Amino acid sequence: MRPTSLAVSLIALAISITSATTASAAPQYGDFGVDTAGMDKSVKPGDDFFSYGNGAWVKKTQIPADRAGWGSFQILDDLSRARTRAIIEAAAKGGNSGDADARRVGTYYSTFMDEAAIEAKGIAAIKPELDRIAAISTRADLARALGSDERVAVPGPFYVGVEQDPKNPERYMVGMGQSGLGMPDRDYYLVDTPKFVETRTKYLAHIAAMFRLAGMTDADARAKAVYDLEKAIAQAHWTQVENRDPIKTYNLRSPAALAAEAPGLDWPVFFAAAGVGNQTRFDVAQPSAFTGTAKLVADRPLAVWKDYLALRTLKARADELPKAFVAENFAFDGTVLSGQPDQRARWKRGVDAVNDAMGEAVGQLYVAKYFTPDAKAKIDALVHNLLSSMGERIDQVSWMSPATKVEARAKLATFNPKIGYPTKWRDYSKLKVVAGDAVGNATRADAFEYDRNLAKLGGPLDRTEWGMTPMTINAYYNPPMNEIVFPAAILQPPFFDPDADSAVNYGAIGVVIGHEISHGFDDQGRQYDAKGALRDWWTSADATAFTARANKLIAQYDAYEPLPGTHIKGALTLGENIADLAGLRIAYEAYQLSLHGKPAPVIDGLTGDQRFFLGYAQVWRGKRRDAAVLSQLTSNPHSPEKERVFEVRNFGPWYDAFDVKPGDKLYLKPDDRVRIW
Structure with missing residues (x-):
């Protein structure tokens, strides 16, 4: 049932995101969920909000030698990989020996890790x-x-x-x-x-x-x-x-x-x-x-x-071949293309190899250990109520006609949120894993996955299927399925911390959820209807109005130059930029409603709105090597982290929160600020 008002629909959200004032433990970052020591307060927020929120961290942080970039996502990725390693190594040592999937996982990993055997086989394996x-x-x-x-x-x-x-x-x-x-x-x-x-x-x-x-x-x-x-x-x-x-x-x-x-x-x-x-x-x-x-x-x-x-x-098959192949392949793919000096440790690549081959077998073990029912309930509530917030956005935009709003509302009503982990785990019983055959295991795993997909042809649609493992630090929207998917591992600080201030959580996980929801209405997602079909359900006037606003965002991002002589491709990154902008608005309005008309407390001299935007900036804390940035600018639909934070310049409450004035480098006149949702 459609909620009668946004205030009613977001009551559960207000309860779900706990305030630091009632938390029972200290947050992971700082006193209220933001690493204030990582800020650079010598930078004016209106000149460079990314550096204001993250500048000290950027200056003191070295990108690990085995990484092309480092930041919030990669820090959590390393944590997830370390946890997964413990699960896999327990299987390799015979833990869960009665579980056939655990045995496959253990055998696959131990075979990949046996470099001596791989070296002895040499080129014969391929x-x-x-x-x-x-x-x-x-x-x-x-x-x-x-x-x-x-x-x-x-x-x-x-x-x-x-x-x-x-x-x-x-x-x-x-x-x-x-x-x-x-x-x-x-x-x-x-x-x-x-x-x-x-x-x-x-x-x-x-x-x-x-x-x-x-x-x-x-x-x-x-x-x-x-x-x-x-x-x-x-x-x-x-x-x-x-x-x-x-x-x-x-x-x-x-x-x-x-x-x-x-x-x-x-x-x-x-x-x-x-x-x-x-x-x-x-x-x-x-x-x-x-x-x-x-x-x-x-x-x-x-x-x-x-x-x-x-x-x-x-x-x-380079990773399953002798060290000379591994080194040469990394020298180009890793160092030349991404600027990464050192290759990741063998165990890290082994974990990735197992996850690629049997990700849901590992994910089932991961979820049992690291994703509690309470955590799932919290994210369920967040997603449900931010969907309601998006509905209010649809109702309130002035440029969309009533007929198109009806269709947009119908699409939103059919969104399928998938939270944490699949409801049905994949069956790996037909996958043959052979001790001592690293190349063969990789080949058979790829063939198994290909054949698993082929078997779907002619059959009913499987709406339980996931495109990510529970250990993945990411989320996605799938237009034909009209689904938003949030793996278990992303529900951790700095994205979500039950002991952090609510404003920070809204600015972090709230924006991420809003981002994925709004992908259903970005320049690509809007072309799919409530059933996930590629169909034009917009009036021509609405499509024209949407495109005019989107073109302003394209031009804005075209002007950014993360590398000398290389600009962001505004048309390539448009969908993600629209989603960032919409996510900010959806989450911010949800945060305001959670206050129930009362003023937010001031914490460490920062207002609630300021903490909200710092939570957003902290999510995108990161730095990359130039080669990795070049690759991203060439082929990736996401803008670099710094420019994603700059999305705030299109959002009026950010100006008020940090007293941004004409003359500040990020200042835009009100008429030049892009507002779509």
């Missing part, structure tokens, strides 16, 4: 795959290899997977998209900035080094041919901004139509090898990229394609 590639003698063989590689997560030029039909989300279908590059994005191959040119030179050397480690002769010339092939693939690729358009990337094709549109690849052979030969419809995300790349399959020498496949296979 030789059957390299021999299979070497035996390719026809274009049909090549198509078969490209298709079969999809089943074991060796990325080729086309991605194949199972998705909900965007226009009929109650059924599954096969989705396909462009893929196949060894660097993060087409820009790395095609844009001639000094940094990209330098990276290309290092990538070419990396390909040759991988070939030499595999015993391949004439490595430099063969590496150049593979690089040239990848560059040609990149030239056919769509841009990241184009890929954000759900209408343009929805293109139904029959096998015959795709073969006619993209000649050069033996599509029937490819589909059969990929396990989808019986399917009659495919959603092809970037048709012109398929046309261009299929032509390369026909035109480029077979020997070059074989070397391309060898490189993709070596890189996909």
